[in-house]
Amino acid sequence: EDQVTQSPEALRLQEGESSSLNCSYTVSGLRGLFWYRQDPGKGPEFLFTLYSAGEEKEKERLKATLTKKESFLHITAPKPEDSATYLCAVQAHQFYFGTGTSLTVIP
Amino acid sequence: GAVVSQHPSRVICKSGTSVKIECRSLDFQATTMFWYRQFPKQSLMLMATSNEGSKATYEQGVEKDKFLINHASLTLSTLTVTSAHPEDSSFYICSARVLAGGEETQYFGPGTRLLVL
Numbered sequence: 001e002d003q004v005t006q007s008p009e010a011l012r013l014q015e016g017e018s019s020s021l022n023c024s025y026t027v028s029g030l031r032g033l034f035w036y037r038q039d040p041g042k043g044p045e046f047l048f049t050l051y052s053a054g055e056e057k058e059k060e061r062l063k064a065t066l067t068k069k070e071s072f073l074h075i076t077a078p079k080p081e082d083s084a085t086y087l088c089a090v091q092a093h094q095f096y097f098g099t100g101t102s103l104t105v106i107p
Numbered sequence: 108g109a110v111v112s113q114h115p116s117r118v119i120c121k122s123g124t125s126v127k128i129e130c131r132s133l134d135f136q137a138t139t140m141f142w143y144r145q146f147p148k149q150s151l152m153l154m155a156t157s158n159e160g161s162k163a164t165y166e167q168g169v170e171k172d173k174f175l176i177n178h179a180s181l182t183l184s185t186l187t188v189t190s191a192h193p194e195d196s197s198f199y200i201c202s203a204r205v206l207a208g209g210e211e212t213q214y215f216g217p218g219t220r221l222l223v224l
Contacts, residue, residue: 034212043113043200043215044151051210087150095141095213099150 002027004090006098013078013105021073021101023088033071035064036087038100044087047073078105109135109205113216120191121224127187128219130201136181137203141213142174145198157184191223 005024013019025033032051036044048057050066057064061082063074073086085100110133120126130140138159143151155176156164163176173195175187188195198220202213 032211036215041198041218041220043111043202043218046212046214049210049212089213091211095153097150097153 002090002092002096004088004096004098006086006088006101008101009099010102011104013075013103015079015105015107016077018074018076018078020075021086021088021103022070023073023090023098024070025088025090025096026069027090027092027096029092030090032091033066034089034091034095035062035071035073036089038085038087040085047086075103078103080105080107109133109203109214111137111201111203111214111216113199113201113219115219116217117220117222119222119224122192123190125187125189126191126221127185128199128201128221130184130186130203130216132182132203132214135203135205137184137205138181139204140178140184141202141204142176142184142186143200143202145200145218151200154186188221191221193223196221196223 003026007022035047038044048064053068055066061076065072083105085102087100088098090096112131114129140157142154145151154169157176157178159178165171178184200218202215
């Protein structure tokens, strides 16, 4: 069964405390893995697309990596404005979304 | 990145009425758009895939006669919730498929909050 699991469900970090969010997947025929940021009451905002194991992409304090079973979103020295829910989605014959990790960065 | 808009952003209606939600791609053409609904603290649930000029493809368990989708142009898809009931209250989000430089992704609208009284 195709499945996407994100962990942890919620994460509280002190400002400047780096950490990683995990997205594990079991799908047949992976075509792409996507990371989105979602603020309360808003639609998801696109962050990254990863296509193959070993691929990495960076944007400001965020870095996404991909293996054959999972993806990590690394957040380096986070700031309070990084607080949001981070969603991972996997594209096989359709998109499968994880339930997200709610990140809170405390000043 | 590509911009997708939705209208209205919030709507309150009485039970039994119909509500139309518009999804527009503002600076690009989208042959494929998707409609999702999201319950509080839950992930997005794909409802249907909207293809320009053809019938929408609905996910299992989604009533096509209740959630009418029309994709009449390359920049507009509409979702009409017919005879809405309180259990239809939710956050509805659309997205547009974008293909560029060999990469495919989805850009999301800001969502529409529907409350059925």
